[in-house]
Amino acid sequence: MELERICRLLKQRGERIIVKKNGVETYHESDEDYYRLERERLNKSEQWHYFYIRNKQEQVIEKEHLASYTDEREGARSFYLWTMRSHYRQKYVRKIHAYLQDTDYDLSPDVATVERALAVFLKLHIPRHLYSFENEQKPDSINLETDWDSGRSFYIDLKGKQHRETLVRPKSIAVRIAFDRVLMLYLFYQEQDALFQSNEIQTLFNEEERLVFL
Structure with missing residues (x-):
């Protein structure tokens, strides 16, 4: 490309x-x-x-x-992914949060919960294999680790290696960050599939390029 x-x-x-x-x-x-x-x-x-x-x-x-x-x-390819990363954050992720605000599914940083995040994933039909919010690590997914008042998230690649690990944050903030990252991983695969099926790319994005988008 x-x-x-x-x-x-x-x-x-x-x-x-x-x-x-x-x-x-x-x-x-x-x-x-x-x-x-x-x-x-x-x-x-x-x-x-x-x-x-x-x-x-x-x-x-x-x-x-x-x-x-x-x-x-x-x-x-990397310039495309960097630019589309910003595109999706502005035009999809922010709009989802604006829609959820002041509802029972509000995921603002001060009120986000694991239960709300999982409920929204279900409503958006986000594939279950793209996330783990229950301290269960699995490959090619965004993992959220939490205790009673704090948490952190990271991406695990296909070989089981952790990437993009966040700092430990208050739990509601950690949930919000992890939620956004799951959306971005889902949108990455949507974008990749569309490009591949339309023959705009002949090879799928590699691990490093996937991390650019996340």
């Missing part, structure tokens, strides 16, 4: 992007921070670098390097 392809796909999904001579940026106003995928030409090859740009009146204040890639395909 080269850069031209991912630009087309992002535009189809309503994401505005800025195409530059040596890369691409997420859309931004003059005083907004943004992300940039930038090509570096070497003697006999090239590298691609992903940056977070702190911006003021179109002047770069700070350029934070986030990742490097050996070819365009690798960099383009």
Whole structure:
């Protein structure tokens, strides 16, 4: 999925992007921070670098390097996932929370409970294998570990290794964070399946790319 392809796909999904001579940026106003995928030409090859740009009146204040890639395909796929991660958080996850607010299923950080989260997963038809909120670890899922007043969550890959472990938080906050991560894992697989079935990608996203989305 080269850069031209991912630009087309992002535009189809309503994401505005800025195409530059040596890369691409997420859309931004003059005083907004943004992300940039930038090509570096070497003697006999090239590298691609992903940056977070702190911006003021179109002047770069700070350029934070986030990742490097050996070819365009690798960099383009990651840029797509980073951008779609923000897309889904803004247009799906936040809307779900807004809809649930002031209902019996409110999952705001001060009132979220395991029981409410599990009930919402059931209503949204989130596959059970994508989460474990009962201190039972299982692969390729978001796991939530809690005691009576605190908790933490993490992703377990297909080999049983933990990733993206959060700090121990008050229980309601830990539940809210874990809930959001389960939604993102579910949306990741929805996105991947849609791309694969439409032949936009020929190989599924790997473990590292999955972690980008989470």
